[in-house]
Amino acid sequence: MEEMERKKIKRTLEIDEIIKLYLEGSSTTEIAKLSNVSPRYIRMILSDYKIGKRSFGNWKRRYKLNEDYFKTWSKNMAYILGFFIADGFISNDLQTIGFAQKEKYILEQIRNELGSNQPIFQNKQTGVYMLNLNSKIMKKDLMEIDGNTWYYTK
Incomplete structure (x- = not known):
């Protein structure tokens, strides 16, 4: 019964804010924490809006480098x-x-x-x-x- 009474958790950031944070280099996990949702939900939003995924681990680079x-x-x-x-x-x-x-x-x-x-x-x-x-x-x-x-x- 308590489960039915629980409020549905709402996303705390707007979609345009989520996309902006991702494009500025924030990870999906970081954005999820700010948005009060799961990283999977953030990835779904990025996919729905056709935002290209960064290569795995790209945001973890410790030192700067012009790779090109x-x-x-x-x-x-x-x-x-x-x-x-x-x-x-x-x-x-x-x-x-x-x-x-x-x-x-x-x-x-x-x-x-x-x-x-x-x-x-x-x-x-x-x-x-x-x-x-x-x-x-x-x-x-x-x-x-x-x-x-x-x-x-x-």
């Missing part, structure tokens, strides 16, 4: 590509590309050009600095530039 950097040719892109060929690597097991260099300032310039705030680490034994970037898109682009002839590291 290697899609457009420029002088800077050509320089970084050459540097990558000389001192870079593509991980075989992960969606990671990386640069290794003894001069930290060079990696800082590359990081800035790629629009990233990824930390640069130093190997304590060798003194070499490493910039590792996690991006399936960037890995694929770099592999396609040279016809998939890159050597992998583990």
Whole structure:
């Protein structure tokens, strides 16, 4: 009997607000909490209004990165590509590309050009600095530039 008396819970955000939050980068779970509904309900609204879904985990990116950097040719892109060929690597097991260099300032310039705030680490034994970037898109682009002839590291 109590169940029948329970009030029906109402959505607390308007549909346009839900769509706006999603397009600004909020997750369906975050929006659901704000709206007092389930994440499934939010996904149904987005689907009904033909809002394209982001790739899984996209909103979880910890560090910024212009993943499309290697899609457009420029002088800077050509320089970084050459540097990558000389001192870079593509991980075989992960969606990671990386640069290794003894001069930290060079990696800082590359990081800035790629629009990233990824930390640069130093190997304590060798003194070499490493910039590792996690991006399936960037890995694929770099592999396609040279016809998939890159050597992998583990």
